[in-house]
Amino acid sequence: xxxxxxxxxxxxxxxKLFFFGMRxxxxxxxxxxxxxxxxxxxxxxxFGGLLYLAFPIxxxxxxxxxxxxx
Numbered sequence: 172x173x174x175x176x177x178x179x180x181x182x183x184x185x186x187k188l189f190f191f192g193m194r195x196x197x198x199x200x201x202x203x204x205x206x207x208x209x210x211x212x213x214x215x216x217x218f219g220g221l222l223y224l225a226f227p228i229x230x231x232x233x234x235x236x237x238x239x240x241x
Contacts, residue, residue: 216225
């Protein structure tokens, strides 16, 4: 009986830790994508001659960031 209770608590605690780790990894991934990779991709597009594609993407992201509330 005590073993069953131990396993229930064990899965409960490590389940919470697992989902906390997943949320932390998702937040770090979003931060890296928006702060690091998006500007690098846009600069690469500009230097590669895709200004007509990079400029509208930059405008859309700028407009969305103005209206986003958090």
